[in-house]
Amino acid sequence: MTQQKRPIRLLRNLSAKIAAVPMMLTATFVFAGGSLWTVLYSFTNSKLLPRFSFVGVEQYERLWAAPRWNVAVENLFIYGALSLIFQLVIGFLLAALLDQKIRFEDTFRTIFLYPFALSFVVTGLVWQWILNPDFGVQSVVRSLGWTSFEFNPLYDADIVIFGILIAALWQGTGLIMCLMLAGLRGIDEDIWKASRVDGIPAWKTYLFIVIPMMRPVFVTTLVIIASGIVRVYDLVVAQTGGGPGIASEVPAKYVYDYMFHAQNLGQGFAASTMMLLSVAIVVVPWAYLEFGRRRRG
Numbered sequence: 502m503t504q505q506k507r508p509i510r511l512l513r514n515l516s517a518k519i520a521a522v523p524m525m526l527t528a529t530f531v532f533a534g535g536s537l538w539t540v541l542y543s544f545t546n547s548k549l550l551p552r553f554s555f556v557g558v559e560q561y562e563r564l565w566a567a568p569r570w571n572v573a574v575e576n577l578f579i580y581g582a583l584s585l586i587f588q589l590v591i592g593f594l595l596a597a598l599l600d601q602k603i604r605f606e607d608t609f610r611t612i613f614l615y616p617f618a619l620s621f622v623v624t625g626l627v628w629q630w631i632l633n634p635d636f637g638v639q640s641v642v643r644s645l646g647w648t649s650f651e652f653n654p655l656y657d658a659d660i661v662i663f664g665i666l667i668a669a670l671w672q673g674t675g676l677i678m679c680l681m682l683a684g685l686r687g688i689d690e691d692i693w694k695a696s697r698v699d700g701i702p703a704w705k706t707y708l709f710i711v712i713p714m715m716r717p718v719f720v721t722t723l724v725i726i727a728s729g730i731v732r733v734y735d736l737v738v739a740q741t742g743g744g745p746g747i748a749s750e751v752p753a754k755y756v757y758d759y760m761f762h763a764q765n766l767g768q769g770f771a772a773s774t775m776m777l778l779s780v781a782i783v784v785v786p787w788a789y790l791e792f793g794r795r796r797r798g
Contacts, residue, residue: 536777543770551766560771570772573750576662580669580751581730587670588726589719592677597707599678600685610682614675621672625739628668629655632740655741658748665736665749673729677722684718685711720790727783731776752776 543561546554564570595613599606616624631637634653642650654664688711696706712719734753741749752772760769 539770539777540774543767543774545767545770547766547770549764549766556767560767561775563768564771564775569747569750570752570755572747573752573755576749576751577730577733580662580666580733581727583663583666584669584673584730585723585726587666588674588677589722591670591674592722593681595674595678596681596685599682610679613678616672617676619672621735622739624668624672625736628664628671629740632664632667656745658745661741661745661749665733665740668736668740669733673726677726680718680722680725681715684715688714720787724783724787728780731779731783 542551542553544555544557545552546556546559599610603609619627632653632655634640634651634656639650639652642652654660654667692710693706696703696710732753733751734757737743737749737751737754743750743754753776756769756772756776759765759772
């Protein structure tokens with residue numbers, strides 16, 4: 502019998518590769534080209550229209566000297582750290598509860614996931630109403646007799662970012678729960694049976710066996726959450742408009758305001774480049790974890 506020749510590696514799944522060509526070209530010329538163009542013009546003195554008037558790192562010096570930008574970065578750090586921790590913890594706990602094959606699981610899953618179907622603008626407006634001290638939570642609690650109760654985070658410059666965080670958690674946790682639940686459903690049932698036979702507590706099984714096996718799910722979830730953190734904009738505009746003052750400013754809003762309101766493209770490009778750098782800090786390690794190790798294995 503003649504041994505069949507193995508197909509050339511480049512020609513494997515040829516139809517799928519051909520179908521992916523338009524998306525690859527779009528990503529190359531639109532995303533990569535646009536990113537390169539933004540970085541290049543961040544070193545210019547562009548105002549209303551782009552112009553190649555090279556000024557070196559002057560735009561970046563102005564950027565990091567601006568109190569508004571520093572407030573935006575500080576807010577993003579606080580919002581990002583807390584959002585990452587709470588979405589992962591709450592999402593995993595909800596998924597673990599639903600994984601117990603409880604009654605009305607489909608109903609609960611739909612309820613938890615429903616907020617994600619809403620736009621960020623709608624979510625921001627809803628929570629602006631809920632947190633309004635005149636007719637929101639504070640007003641309801643005071644009407645019940647607790648007249649000294651205060652809960653108006655959107656009107657307090659010191660804690661306004663936490664009011665935005667509440668709305669973000671309400672909308673985004675459901676998606677994280679579904680991702681975690683899919684990961685938990687992929688765990689072999691024999692692992693649970695073996696842990697029960699050995700008398701291992703459930704929390705130890707989760708911590709030392711299940712969670713390490715869900716590493717790909719956690720890595721993907723981290724990237725999804727991190728990308729949403731960097732580009733948070735809609736919630737801030739809908740809830741506070743960046744106020745009180747500049748207390749709830751975020752980088753994405755800073756970029757938009759300078760590019761379209763202040764008509765200072767150079768400063769907006771510099772801020773965009775810093776945002777792009779923060780995204781790269783997240784995406785590059787993820788790409789290495791997902792593809793680098795797999796290739797070596």
